[in-house]
């Protein structure tokens with residue numbers, strides 16, 4: 226991995242989902258943001274964001290593009306990764322209700338429930354207090370969002386909403402059920418960029 230740098234290169238997994246919004250948020254958080262679609266591109270980044278979108282599609286495309294296996298290995302070897310929404314699902318060691326054939330990358334010892342907030346409440350915004358983020362709560366945008374059903378001993382809970390876990394961290398891997406990339410508030414991305422700098 227390249228040496229510690231004040232502007233680390235952070236990839237955004239660009240198979241499907243809200244890639245552009247993450248690229249802008251990372252740039253605003255002083256990182257150099259690049260799309261990642263191929264294993265060679267993955268090998269060149271200091272950290273990676275897995276965007277929101279549809280986790281079953283991301284799972285299939287990652288297999289198709291030959292990214293699933295190298296990404297699993299990179300996470301195991303310490304690559305810092307941040308997943309939002311579908312990205313959180315992809316980072317779970319286990320999905321409670323996977324679609325058939327749906328595989329995750331893993332990295333966080335947790336069990337997630339897809340589309341957990343239910344039909345009437347498919348999309349909503351809520352104020353969320355996130356541990357480790359100074360300056361008050363963040364605006365959480367939830368879109369057909371998962372929640373974390375349970376976590377293992379090594380997983381730190383960073384935020385809960387309505388009694389459900391919506392932000393977690395395990396070592397170098399961070400995940401939120403909500404979408405900070407859609408709000409113009411870049412503090413969660415800054416937290417991740419700091420994680421990448423610390424790992425460099």
Ligand code: GLN
Pocket residue numbers: 276277278279280281309310311312314339340368369370371
């Ligand atoms: N419900 C979607 C899934 O299962 C996630 C939605 C989102 O990323 N906004 O992948």
